[in-house]
Amino acid sequence: MGREVRRVPADWQHPRYTEENAPHGRAVGRYIPMFDGGYAEAAADFLEKANAEGLQEAIDYYGEAPKQENYMPDWPQEQRTHLMMYEDTTEGTPISPAFATPEELARWLTDTGASSFGDQTASYEAWLRVAKGGFAPSAVLYDGSLTSGVEAIA
Structure with missing residues (x-):
């Protein structure tokens, strides 16, 4: 859990809750958390466990069957031209727009004081390391001191 870079198409707009799908009124307009990685792989893992050990065991282990809407789209690699920084303390919501280069992403994160952990931000060099890594x-x-993981790995 922390901060991760996800490759997305240049025009990717992460979905937000609407009045129709929000779990509560305060969620309207907020980003919908989405897991990175493939839905197909998660579904295959769930089915493998269900077939091997039974449906209830799979539900007990995973909580529920994977739902496609909870996962990022599975774009072809050639469409994944841009980088976005996500928090993945939940399933994952963006903390930045999409940028073509790690340097542009790191500069935006630095200039806006984007959260690297709680109310902490990070230096350009620290953000750049994460944007590249x-x-x-x-x-x-x-x-004895709790510090942002972004700064700690820089």
Whole structure:
């Protein structure tokens, strides 16, 4: 759990809750959390467990069967031209727009004071390392102090 880069099409607009699908009124307009990775793989894993150990065991293990709407779209690689920073403490919601390069993404995250953990932000160099490397944990406890994972791995 922390911050991760996801490759998306240039025109990707992460879905938001509407009055029709929001779990409560305060959620309207907020991003809908979505898992990264493929729905097909998650569904295959669920079915494998259900077939091997029984449906109830699979439900007990996974909580419920995977739902396609809970996963990012499975675009062809050639369409995944841009980078977006996501928080994945929940299933995953964006904390940035899409950018063509890691440098542009890191600059935007720095200039806007984007959250690297709670109310902490990170330096350009730290954001750039994550933008190029793909992932940072939420936080790291180091020498008795809790710090952003983005800064800790820089």
